Amino acid sequence: MPVRFSLAQGMGRWCLLAIGLLFTLPALANDAQLRQQVYDQSLPLSERVEAMQALTGLEPDPERVYRVCIWDIFGRSGPIFAAAQDQRSKIIQYGINVDMVPYTSESVMVEELKSGTCDAALMSGLRARLFNRYTGTLDSIGGFPERSQLRLALQLMADPRSAERMVSGNYVVMGVAPGGAAHVFVNDRAINTLAKASGKRVVVLDYDPTQARMIAGVGATPVVADIVNAPNMFNTGVVDVLAAPLAGYEVLELHKGMEPDGGIIDLPLTHITMQLIGRRDIIPNELAQFVREAFYDGFDQIIARVAEEEKKVPERWWISIPEPDRVEYERMMQEARLQLRDEGYYSGDMLTLQRKIRCRADASRQECSNPVE
Numbered sequence: 001m002p003v004r005f006s007l008a009q010g011m012g013r014w015c016l017l018a019i020g021l022l023f024t025l026p027a028l029a030n031d032a033q034l035r036q037q038v039y040d041q042s043l044p045l046s047e048r049v050e051a052m053q054a055l056t057g058l059e060p061d062p063e064r065v066y067r068v069c070i071w072d073i074f075g076r077s078g079p080i081f082a083a084a085q086d087q088r089s090k091i092i093q094y095g096i097n098v099d100m101v102p103y104t105s106e107s108v109m110v111e112e113l114k115s116g117t118c119d120a121a122l123m124s125g126l127r128a129r130l131f132n133r134y135t136g137t138l139d140s141i142g143g144f145p146e147r148s149q150l151r152l153a154l155q156l157m158a159d160p161r162s163a164e165r166m167v168s169g170n171y172v173v174m175g176v177a178p179g180g181a182a183h184v185f186v187n188d189r190a191i192n193t194l195a196k197a198s199g200k201r202v203v204v205l206d207y208d209p210t211q212a213r214m215i216a217g218v219g220a221t222p223v224v225a226d227i228v229n230a231p232n233m234f235n236t237g238v239v240d241v242l243a244a245p246l247a248g249y250e251v252l253e254l255h256k257g258m259e260p261d262g263g264i265i266d267l268p269l270t271h272i273t274m275q276l277i278g279r280r281d282i283i284p285n286e287l288a289q290f291v292r293e294a295f296y297d298g299f300d301q302i303i304a305r306v307a308e309e310e311k312k313v314p315e316r317w318w319i320s321i322p323e324p325d326r327v328e329y330e331r332m333m334q335e336a337r338l339q340l341r342d343e344g345y346y347s348g349d350m351l352t353l354q355r356k357i358r359c360r361a362d363a364s365r366q367e368c369s370n371p372v373e
Helices: 008-020 032-038 045-056 079-086 088-092 106-115 133-139 147-158 160-166 209-217 230-235 285-297 299-310 323-342 348-361
Strands: 065-071 097-103 120-124 171-186 201-205 221-225 241-245 263-265 270-279
Touching (some): 032 285, 106 120, 133 147, 133 160, 133 270, 133 348, 147 160, 147 171, 147 285, 147 299, 147 348, 160 285, 171 285, 201 209, 201 230, 209 221, 209 323, 230 241, 323 348
Parallel strands (some): 065 120, 201 221
Antiparallel strands (some): 120 270, 171 241, 171 263, 171 270
């Protein structure tokens, strides 16, 4: 959730680029040569766009009103939505009428995308799994311990060779953006090992079984919450442990839940994403390719804003964990990934890609010599 705040300006720019490219979609032409030109990044962008228009028959349609839904916990007054509104004049220059609609409830927004009320929607990577299991698995627990690993993955997602994987059913992934590292926040510094988490109350998201499985596995008590009220439950002492993006420390006032003796486990659960999902009957994959490339081009700008928020965490909150426990955390996260893969929750192909990326960064990892993902 706090990712939305730290990405406000950067995310707004790339999201709105996607909005500005929405056009009326007639029947798609089946022209392999044109499609090859669209995906050929060695060609000038203008030639690729011309090929896309010839292939899809897209033309600007100022009479069409496009509804783009944006999840911002603060709604119309929130930073993400404000950033989008500030850029609306640029959209108008395309002769396109865009209706940008804020949602404080991500679950409601998701249902409206499904019903066709939204033409496209900006959501968390966890929610995006409902529309594309491959990209939705980018946020798998323990998937990317390092930011550089996520960067490589997002580069691959924007590569034309991944284009077919960006389409699933009636939806297309229009872009994936970085959201920063997710960490475990605790109200007692003594909770620095898995064994010491036993008996503690841990908030788990109502739509993500990953967290609940891990919590139950260490003997802790899961407390179900939605992504909006989870931080408040931690801040008021209803739960002892909260997993959240580090960038949300200040805006969600998570220091309240950690005072006086709490802290943050110095081990990222993963590096999370935000994803723009569009309806395939409105946005063809060939058009979405340009948006995906724009999202990746904005990686450094977005991460710079995320880093600014992460730097606001005082050093005194960090809790170092023993190396044996660090290894045990990784083993437990791997077991959770494998179980969820076998149950069809995670994409096996994405888990394999993540393992290869982790091993590329550190070939000494045990999983590299004996891969199971």
